[in-house]
Amino acid sequence: MTKDTTMTGGCMCGAVRYETTGETFGVNYCHCKSCRKHTGGAVVTLAGYMADQVQFSGDERKIYESSEGVGRAFCGNCGTPLTWEGVSSTQGGPIFEIHISTFDNPDILIPSGHAFDSERISWFDIADNLPRFSEFDGEGTPLRHGPVSEGLPSK
Numbered sequence: 001m002t003k004d005t006t007m008t009g010g011c012m013c014g015a016v017r018y019e020t021t022g023e024t025f026g027v028n029y030c031h032c033k034s035c036r037k038h039t040g041g042a043v044v045t046l047a048g049y050m051a052d053q054v055q056f057s058g059d060e061r062k063i064y065e066s067s068e069g070v071g072r073a074f075c076g077n078c079g080t081p082l083t084w085e086g087v088s089s090t091q092g093g094p095i096f097e098i099h100i101s102t103f104d105n106p107d108i109l110i111p112s113g114h115a116f117d118s119e120r121i122s123w124f125d126i127a128d129n130l131p132r133f134s135e136f137d138g139e140g141t142p143l144r145h146g147p148v149s150e151g152l153p154s155k
């Protein structure tokens with residue numbers, strides 16, 4: 001991707017659309033309970049952008065404040081989860097973490113790690129060799145690389 005990269009996406013019904021400009025600062029899986037609750041998925045994958053890189057259009061997205069200063073946006077018509085949004089101390093400003101499967105072309109957004117492995121559903125793992133962090137991706141020493149070595153519970 002180049003600095004000029006523009007990507008588009010939106011919700012399932014098409015009422016809420018967005019456009020991102022420039023490169024994402026990171027693509028990561030998130031296993032945290034809140035992301036899983038927000039989407040209903042066993043894991044989510046998010047691409048991060050500074051707020052000024054993202055332009056929304058169409059219907060106004062709805063925002064549920066899941067904790068103080070943290071918004072989780074979704075389409076008020078079809079319910080598609082769209083973002084985690086708030087101020088990032090590591091990025092130094094307001095950001096949008098966009099659920100990558102809402103992009104029209106998510107194939108080029110390739111994850112580089114796993115966040116909140118400590119909250120991962122016990123039976124769920126992925127056979128990649130990416131670093132697994134206890135909490136935020138890139139912070140501290142990874143718990144490990146790759147799937148749990150002892151294997152996953154069978155029942």
Ligand SMILES: [Zn+2]
Nearest residue numbers: 011013075078
């Ligand atoms: Zn929609």
Ligand SMILES: [Zn+2]
Nearest residue numbers: 030031032035
């Ligand atoms: Zn999360």
